[in-house]
Amino acid sequence: MKHDIFRFLEEPREMPARVPLALRTAGDWNELYGGFGPSEAEHQADRCLDCGNPYCEAKCPVHNYIPNWLKLVQEGRVHEAAALCHETNPLPEMCGRVCPQDRLCEGACTLEDGFGAVTIGAVEKYIVDTAFAQGWRPDLSKVVATGRRVAVIGAGPAGLACADRLVRAGIGAVVFDRYEQIGGLLQFGIPSFKLDKAVIARRREVLEGMGVTFRLGVEVGRDVALAALLEDFDAVFLGTGAYRYTDGGLAGQDLPGVLPALPFLVHNGRIVTGGDTWGRPIAGWEDTLTLPKLAGKRVVVLGGGDTGMDCVRSAIRLAAASVTCAYRRDEANMPGSAREVANAREEGVRFLFNRQPLAIEADAAGHAAGVRMIETRLGEPDANGRRAAVPVAGSESTLEADVVIIAFGFSPVVPAWLDPHGIEAQGTGNGRIRVGGERRLPYQTAHDRVFAGGDAVRGADLVVTAVQEGRDAAASIARMLRRQAGGEIARSALDAI
Known part of the structure; x- marks a missing residue:
């Protein structure tokens, strides 16, 4: 295919087809995004301007040779593109799926300002998946063993x-x-x-x-x-x-019905892949935690990072009656990927911004029943340049919940x-x-x-x-x-x- 530098004017940015919303909310755990075929990948790769100073490459933590392997895709040279991907990234097919491209390579794409960034992540996924399916493997034939x-x-x-x-x-x-x-x-x-x-x-x-x-x-x-x-x-x-999950020090965080995000995700992941079942203690976790079934439950997730988005979207697939994400700053200051937030919102997650949790409240039986919160406003930047969340006096309220998942991060x-x-x-x-x-x-x-x-x-x-x-x-x-x-x-x- 001959490269047309103005291809982006007639070829809009497109992502691979997604699993229909009805299936996602009905419990479909398949990857949200499908894969490009050769024609779609070539057309999307051909949108690249081949900038003299590729900002996408500079923004990538592993500094992938992005314009170079996009060109190889345009030419149908998938095996060569896969080899080039692996020169900088040992796990390209995984990064193509889970990287927040909107904050990294695609966010830095010259076309992002008005035309829609090149779908770099989806093309990266296409390259490696296709090459592997065709039998390509990294060539180590010239490697000399050192004995070390x-x-x-x-x-x-x-x-x-x-x-x-x-x-x-x-x-x-x-x-x-x-x-x-x-x-x-x-x-x-x-x-x-x-x-x-x-x-x-x-x-x-x-x-x-x-x-x-x-x-x-x-x-x-x-x-x-x-x-x-x-x-x-x-x-x-x-x-x-x-x-180690970040302990918010909330009163009531040890109540039944309160879970740290990581054991929730680990145990549920094992269940989805057939490695465990409901009602058993979470294997490999320090405490004796049991994952409650979320079907019909009101679930509140505390935290606005990517882990929080994984939790809310998992809860949707587990048939929760309602799923709410509460975050202490506004949406513009959320640490999670904007694309993940958009997917969560589309799947029915409710977002409460500028809400800081104060305590988890219990019902008469001693089970988690809600989260007491206070509204916040953004104050002066903290030591890392982020604007602090300042509580607003007299704005406390309680958000009812049957299950509370704490996703304040890990260390x-x-x-x-x-x-x-x-x-x-x-x-x-x-x-x-x-x-x-x-x-x-x-x-x-x-x-x-x-x-x-x-x-x-x-x-x-x-x-x-x-x-x-x-x-x-x-x-x-x-x-x-x-x-x-x-x-x-x-x-x-x-x-x-």
Whole structure:
């Protein structure tokens, strides 16, 4: 197809077809967006202006070569486009599905101002899904084994990205994870309507074909000691994620009928995929929590981030009688993706903005019955530049609820089994692992042979930022191993990352 620089004038922005609203509200857990066919993908890719200074690429945390692989799609060269996608992103088919493109690449697209951004995420998904379906796999035929091995702790996006880059450099990667499937929150935290779990299973098959080994259901610190891993491996990467939910300190938050977002999403994800059933305690969670059935219940979700959107949209599919999202700032200041908010609203979620929860109230039986709230107005910016939510005196009210889900965010915890090795948090009360510093490689901890990245270092963030840190940490590991070997690991191996 010949590229027409003015294609965007006659070809409007289009997304793949979506699951009909009636099916979504009736409990359909399939991915909301379908996929492009070759013609649709080529036409949407052809809308790209091929800017001399591609803002989309600059805004992407992994700096994907977006205009380049869009051009390859225009020319029907899908396998080459897939190879180019993987040069910068070890998990492109997942980022194409779950990245908030409206805040990243597409939000920075030159056409976004008046013409509609190029549908970058949907094309990225098309490239990798199509290439995999046609049998394409990453080519490691020229990789030379170094004889070195790295233990990767955590099979979430940071750990998977690190393992991918290590094996491309000829370094063996063995990934340990306490859960029974790979993916971390990709598998257990993100609902199937955003990320089909078959996509994760296929990525596991691809990684194993590349030489990555997985040891699942193995918890470091319980089943195997870090000291043993340091004895058996040349280096260790920590991609332990962020699983501690932010405690809002609300009175009544321990009442029956109140759930933290993560165990709700984890357990429900297992139920949807056939890995668990209703009425049983949530496996792997510290407390004995049981997921209540939401059918016919009034559900209130506290928090306006992407996790909150996952919760409200899951509750809709679980046949809740009503679903309300309460957030303490206005819609313009919501941290969640605008596209996810729009999807939630379309599916019937009610939004209450400028509402700050004060307490969860109980009924006569001691069960959650509502959330006492106060209205807010936006005040002066806080230390991070965000305008503070200031309570309005005399504006308290109670929102009735049968189930309350708390989605205030998550933070990491430095595992106690790191203490004997001198690996510590970045500061007092901060659960993020300290990395870098003087005479340290990027992502290198206080222990020379232990590296860390992703949410464990950054705090809860996007999948794509975890991918970027896992990828870049692998480059530091390769550099460290090359130094130790006195040049034995060839520079070409490092360049492969």
